[in-house]
Amino acid sequence: MFIMQRKKVLVITAITAVSALMVLSFKPIDQQQEPKKLKNIKVYPATATYKEVDRAMDVFKADLGVHCDYCHAHSKENPKKMDMASDENPIKDITRDMMRMTDEMNKKYIGNIPHADTVKVQMVTCKTCHRGAPKPFGQPPVYPKFPGPPPAGNQPPLPPHDK
Numbered sequence: 442m443f444i445m446q447r448k449k450v451l452v453i454t455a456i457t458a459v460s461a462l463m464v465l466s467f468k469p470i471d472q473q474q475e476p477k478k479l480k481n482i483k484v485y486p487a488t489a490t491y492k493e494v495d496r497a498m499d500v501f502k503a504d505l506g507v508h509c510d511y512c513h514a515h516s517k518e519n520p521k522k523m524d525m526a527s528d529e530n531p532i533k534d535i536t537r538d539m540m541r542m543t544d545e546m547n548k549k550y551i552g553n554i555p556h557a558d559t560v561k562v563q564m565v566t567c568k569t570c571h572r573g574a575p576k577p578f579g580q581p582p583v584y585p586k587f588p589g590p591p592p593a594g595n596q597p598p599l600p601p602h603d604k
């Protein structure tokens with residue numbers, strides 16, 4: 442009888458100890474790992490977080506109708522995995538220029554449209570042009586060239602002034 446009770450006490454103690462350990466070692470999921478760090482960012486501001494960049498990537502994917510590996514390279518060690526920080530895929534740098542271009546269009550031109558009368562000026566995004574395709578227009582469109590300065594070194598003579 443006494444032995445039985447001692448066994449019971451032992452078992453209960455063991456269960457209590459294990460549960461206590463489980464409770465002590467439990468941490469909410471977001472504290473278990475360090476937040477992921479960005480490794481090779483050249484266009485997004487230094488303040489951008491991994492989460493924000495990751496969310497922006499889903500938008501790129503949708504706006505161009507492509508998968509992540511259209512712009513990103515596969516890992517050299519394990520080709521089944523992606524190496525998002527690598528610049529091996531040349532499309533990634535083309536995209537960086539596209540980001541700079543889009544930003545400049547908005548800052549320099551679109552953002553300057555006076556909009557005191559309406560809500561908010563509509564900014565240019567990747568989707569404005571791409572609309573679900575990496576090559577937005579298929580065939581190059583045919584339209585009259587913008588009047589602008591001709592390429593340097595190839596200037597036609599100025600038309601005569603009548604004065």
Ligand code: HEC
Nearest residue numbers: 479480481482483484485498501502509512525526536537
């Ligand atoms: C249209 C091209 C494009 C697509 C599609 C794309 N990415 Fe990116 N991604 C980029 C570019 C460009 C950068 C670097 C931005 C910079 O330099 O500021 C980048 C950066 C990243 C980074 C940061 C890597 C680091 O640590 O430096 C991650 C993570 C990432 N992409 C994940 C993804 C995922 C996941 C997908 C698919 C859902 C995806 N990307 C789709 C172009 C793309």
Ligand code: HEC
Nearest residue numbers: 501532535536539540543565566567569570571575576577
């Ligand atoms: C003003 C229109 C416009 C905007 C805005 C724009 N693009 Fe583009 N993009 C183009 C055109 C035009 C091409 C050239 C397609 C070709 O090679 O014939 C192109 C090419 C690309 C390519 C290369 C495709 C390939 O297979 O060679 C990528 C990637 C790309 N854009 C991503 C983006 C992303 C991401 C954004 C937003 C940050 C963006 N673009 C914004 C017009 C635009």
